[in-house]
Amino acid sequence: xxxxxxxxxxxxxxxxxxxxxxxxxxxxxxxxxxxxxxxxxxxxxxxxxxxxxxxxxxxxxxxxxxxxxxxxxxxxxxxxxxxxxxxxxxx
Numbered sequence: 001x002x003x004x005x006x007x008x009x010x011x012x013x014x015x016x017x018x019x020x021x022x023x024x025x026x027x028x029x030x031x032x033x034x035x036x037x038x039x040x041x042x043x044x045x046x047x048x049x050x051x052x053x054x055x056x057x058x059x060x061x062x063x064x065x066x067x068x069x070x071x072x073x074x075x076x077x078x079x080x081x082x083x084x085x086x087x088x089x090x091x
Contacts, residue, residue, distance in 0.1 A: 017025075036044075058064065
């Protein structure tokens with residue numbers, strides 16, 4: 001009795017395949033590998049070769065970065081006040 005993978009649960013585990021068996025499997029896999037149609041390959045090549053560059057930055061990216069930085073500093077200030085016991089959440 002074997003499981004779906006060909007292993008016998010009552011016996012010894014199957015032996016490792018030798019180099020010749022592995023070479024045969026490699027040849028079979030390379031021969032059966034599907035090759036995409038020409039139109040797909042050409043379209044993919046065009047997309048990869050075209051120089052699209054980096055996507056454009058948002059128009060106000062500097063303002064957004066500064067706002068994130070300022071809000072981070074504000075949160076750190078609130079945390080420091082909370083550690084001293086005199087913040088907005090002091091009891």
